[in-house]
Amino acid sequence: MRVKAVLIAMVSLLAILAVQARAGDMQKGREVYDMHCVTCHGMNGYAIDMTIPSFANGDRMFLMDQEMLQSVRNGKNMMPAFRGLLSDEEIRDVITYLRTL
Numbered sequence: 001m002r003v004k005a006v007l008i009a010m011v012s013l014l015a016i017l018a019v020q021a022r023a024g025d026m027q028k029g030r031e032v033y034d035m036h037c038v039t040c041h042g043m044n045g046y047a048i049d050m051t052i053p054s055f056a057n058g059d060r061m062f063l064m065d066q067e068m069l070q071s072v073r074n075g076k077n078m079m080p081a082f083r084g085l086l087s088d089e090e091i092r093d094v095i096t097y098l099r100t101l
């Protein structure tokens with residue numbers, strides 16, 4: 001019985017930690033977005049013109065995180081590369097945020 005109680009306590013704690021880690025990433029992602037992406041992709045994910053994906057409309061949301069990471073890192077057509085400016089971790093945070101827009 002005791003062992004079971006300890007196990008349940010540990011699993012609950014892990015679940016709480018996992019949720020907090022995710023929330024933290026999203027918050028950091030928002031900061032990155034507001035600093036580096038908002039000028040083109042717009043406030044709340046509505047892009048400033050038709051040639052730029054509006055994440056709030058679901059544009060490009062079919063892409064895998066890894067594909068988005070590549071595009072943000074290396075740039076794509078009119079989008080500048082963020083390699084050197086943002087770490088992969090920051091790019092992953094901002095992708096987590098994009099998915100919430």
Ligand code: HEC
Pocket residue numbers: 032033036037038039040041051052053060063067068071072076077078079080082094095
């Ligand atoms: C100078 C304007 C500009 C800025 C700043 C910008 N983007 Fe973009 N972004 C674009 C344009 C234009 C495209 C469409 C590229 C294409 O498919 O031709 C795009 C496409 C994308 C895509 C889809 C990539 C793909 O493979 O189709 C993602 C994801 C993205 N941007 C994320 C970001 C993030 C995150 C930031 C900030 C770190 C950012 N963008 C900053 C203009 C910009």
